[in-house]
Amino acid sequence: METAQKDTDLQKIIDQVKAIKNGPQVLQLYMDICAKCGICSDQCHVAQTMPESRTNPAKRSDIIRKLYKRYGSNWGQVLKAVGAARDISPEEVEIWQRDFYECSGCRRCAKFCPFGIDNSIITRKGRAVVHALGRSPFMMSETQRISDETGNDEGQTYKAFVEACRFLCEEVKDDWDLDVEIPIDKEGADILFIPASADLISFPETHMGVAVFFKALEMYDGTTWTMSSKAFDGANFGLFTGDDPHMNRKNQVAHDACIELGVKKLVIGECGHAYRIAKRMGPTASKNNNPFETTNIFELADEYLQKGAFKFDKSKVDEIVTYHDPCNFARSTGIYEEPRNLLNAMTDNFIEMTPNRTENWCCGGGGGLAVMDGQEKVAKLEGTFLDYRMKVGKVKVDQVLATKANYCAAPCANCKRQVMQLMEHYETGVKVGGVFDLFGKAVVL
Amino acid sequence: MEALQYSIGKVMPFFTLAVLIIGSVYRVWRWQKAAVGNIAMFPSATSGSQLFKKVMGEVFWFSSFRNENRSLWITTWPFHASIVLIILGHSRLITDWPLRVLLGLSEETVHSISAWGGGVCGLLALACCLFLLFRRFAISRVREISSGEDYGILLLLLFILVTGNIMRFYTHYDITQVQLYFRTLFGAGETMVPPDRLFLMHYLAVQMLLIYLPFGKFLHIPGIFFSRTLLAKDY
Numbered sequence: 001m002e003t004a005q006k007d008t009d010l011q012k013i014i015d016q017v018k019a020i021k022n023g024p025q026v027l028q029l030y031m032d033i034c035a036k037c038g039i040c041s042d043q044c045h046v047a048q049t050m051p052e053s054r055t056n057p058a059k060r061s062d063i064i065r066k067l068y069k070r071y072g073s074n075w076g077q078v079l080k081a082v083g084a085a086r087d088i089s090p091e092e093v094e095i096w097q098r099d100f101y102e103c104s105g106c107r108r109c110a111k112f113c114p115f116g117i118d119n120s121i122i123t124r125k126g127r128a129v130v131h132a133l134g135r136s137p138f139m140m141s142e143t144q145r146i147s148d149e150t151g152n153d154e155g156q157t158y159k160a161f162v163e164a165c166r167f168l169c170e171e172v173k174d175d176w177d178l179d180v181e182i183p184i185d186k187e188g189a190d191i192l193f194i195p196a197s198a199d200l201i202s203f204p205e206t207h208m209g210v211a212v213f214f215k216a217l218e219m220y221d222g223t224t225w226t227m228s229s230k231a232f233d234g235a236n237f238g239l240f241t242g243d244d245p246h247m248n249r250k251n252q253v254a255h256d257a258c259i260e261l262g263v264k265k266l267v268i269g270e271c272g273h274a275y276r277i278a279k280r281m282g283p284t285a286s287k288n289n290n291p292f293e294t295t296n297i298f299e300l301a302d303e304y305l306q307k308g309a310f311k312f313d314k315s316k317v318d319e320i321v322t323y324h325d326p327c328n329f330a331r332s333t334g335i336y337e338e339p340r341n342l343l344n345a346m347t348d349n350f351i352e353m354t355p356n357r358t359e360n361w362c363c364g365g366g367g368g369l370a371v372m373d374g375q376e377k378v379a380k381l382e383g384t385f386l387d388y389r390m391k392v393g394k395v396k397v398d399q400v401l402a403t404k405a406n407y408c409a410a411p412c413a414n415c416k417r418q419v420m421q422l423m424e425h426y427e428t429g430v431k432v433g434g435v436f437d438l439f440g441k442a443v444v445l
Numbered sequence: 446m447e448a449l450q451y452s453i454g455k456v457m458p459f460f461t462l463a464v465l466i467i468g469s470v471y472r473v474w475r476w477q478k479a480a481v482g483n484i485a486m487f488p489s490a491t492s493g494s495q496l497f498k499k500v501m502g503e504v505f506w507f508s509s510f511r512n513e514n515r516s517l518w519i520t521t522w523p524f525h526a527s528i529v530l531i532i533l534g535h536s537r538l539i540t541d542w543p544l545r546v547l548l549g550l551s552e553e554t555v556h557s558i559s560a561w562g563g564g565v566c567g568l569l570a571l572a573c574c575l576f577l578l579f580r581r582f583a584i585s586r587v588r589e590i591s592s593g594e595d596y597g598i599l600l601l602l603l604f605i606l607v608t609g610n611i612m613r614f615y616t617h618y619d620i621t622q623v624q625l626y627f628r629t630l631f632g633a634g635e636t637m638v639p640p641d642r643l644f645l646m647h648y649l650a651v652q653m654l655l656i657y658l659p660f661g662k663f664l665h666i667p668g669i670f671f672s673r674t675l676l677a678k679d680y
């Protein structure tokens with residue numbers, strides 16, 4: 001029985017790989033044109049911190065590429081003879097499960113590849129196949145299950161959500177002595193705000209800052225906002241597991257909430273991949289003919305900043321601040337200057353990391369890896385995902401320490417968790433948070 | 446020898462051409478018909494002219510690669526550029542340069558351009574090719590992704606460059622025979638395959654390379670136009 005199951009799994013893999021022949025264009029190209037120059041390995045934080053040859057991006061992509069050449073063409077045997085193709089291995093599923101979850105899909109290699117080969121797309125294809133076989137890491141499939149059940153990745157109930165919002169308003173009062181409110185399901189508001197639900201629980205200061213920001217907006221020109229009790233989580237693991245139906249379902253939830261509440265703008269919070277999906281990948285919320293516009297909190301804030309809507313007391317931010325470009329906000333959606341404008345308006349002690357913007361190093365927690373701590377039923381993984389993340393995050397740690405900053409703004413729930421854990425693990429004493437954590441502190445209302 | 450001469454010179458060229466053209470067209474056609482997604486990498490091009498500039502910069506100047514890995518660029522760009530020039534130079538074996546007539550150059554001038562330009566390019570390409578081969582062995586991160594295909598192609602190129610250079614610098618091969626051969630191969634008249642062994646080896650290796658083009662990593666030549674466009678386009 002078990003071997004029969006294994007054989008069907010292997011056959012499914014072969015079928016999925018062969019299907020690349022029918023598109024998309026990008027995958028076909030990436031199968032065909034890699035020249036094996038090896039540049040990607042110099043630019044990948046995993047290859048830089050783990051000596052194993054499987055961490056080489058070109059080698060990881062070869063897992064699929066060599067199968068495609070073997071089974072997807074009539075001359076597979078010839079290509080196999082020259083080493084350009086290979087037979088499927090009995091351990092194929094286990095290899096895919098581990099190797100494609102050792103890539104964070106940050107797209108840094110694509111930035112440097114002479115042909116612009118984006119290995120993250122091959123990684124996502126690999127993960128999609130693993131997911132279709134029901135072998136996604138435990139935390140990944142579990143999060144998707146919870147999200148489908150409750151509408152948010154944390155499995156929060158309506159009551160817990162409302163309670164969290166009320167609590168955060170009290171905290172704002174205590175910490176910054178400001179009266180704010182977080183409206184829920186307010187019909188006819190101008191803006192629907194969707195953060196990563198992790199912000200409400202794990203990174204409350206970001207959400208408190210956001211509440212202050214919207215208060216400032218309202219005081220400036222009467223713009224009103226609301227959150228939705230049905231769609232308060234923009235995170236979407238469908239991007240990470242390659243599970244398009246899940247990604248689309250969750251995108252639909254955001255879309256429906258916008259229509260129901262009649263808002264003019266959908267504003268995504270400090271969550272890079274949520275914005276990438278909402279703006280560029282989702283089937284419904286990303287459409288151009290929606291009655292609402294999809295944007296993110298940085299673009300919105302920068303627009304108002306340029307109008308002179310905010311006054312900041314720079315003395316209140318006593319940290320030396322650096323900024324980490326999350327891969328999905330930076331390389332994948334082009335949000336580079338907006339958060340920097342904000343930070344520069346709030347403090348005189350802003351220092352860039354090197355490299356930055358489009359060339360920034362991944363934190364090591366991208367592609368959903370940041371939420372995984374254990375072995376997550378990934379059979380071949382050596383140690384735990386936490387071990388792995390702390391190892392590959394060394395590049396980021398060095399980069400942050402070189403700036404001598406004591407606050408690293410990383411506006412993405414995944415990056416935040418990963419960088420926070422890194423800073424603790426390496427005992428650097430650097431504080432990690434969002435951009436809006438500082439906004440709440442520095443703004444003068 | 447007769448039979449070999451006959452097959453390399455009179456049969457294989459048509460096979461080579463057919464495989465090269467049909468194979469490449471088939472590949473490009475398949476890319477062309479596949480669904481295109483938007484996978485733009487930011488900062489991206491926002492208009493057609495910007496996209497054109499960006500893609501051409503990547504293709505002809507290796508622009509982003511140039512900024513990132515200068516030491517490798519210094520060998521790979523001249524490698525590709527000299528090979529392109531060598532291919533252009535070889536065109537005079539087949540046709541009397543329209544460019545020559547247009548510019549009003551004499552045969553002698555073309556000869557000396559060929560001697561100098563071709564000589565320099567041949568040596569440069571050879572040196573770069575040797576370096577690339579060395580790099581593939583020496584750098585462990587490159588070695589671990591190299592397969593027989595990668596080494597094989599470099600060795601084939603090396604063979605072509607070495608035989609070509611020997612013909613140019615050592616045996617001083619007389620190209621009029623080859624010119625005559627090509628003119629009769631595709632035109633009227635009795636085709637005489639030049640009997641020179643070195644030429645035949647060189648010619649055979651080139652044809653092998655062309656036959657392989659639509660099947661392996663050489664697809665990066667047509668592919669780069671597509672993949673670069675995909676990455677840069679966002680509008």
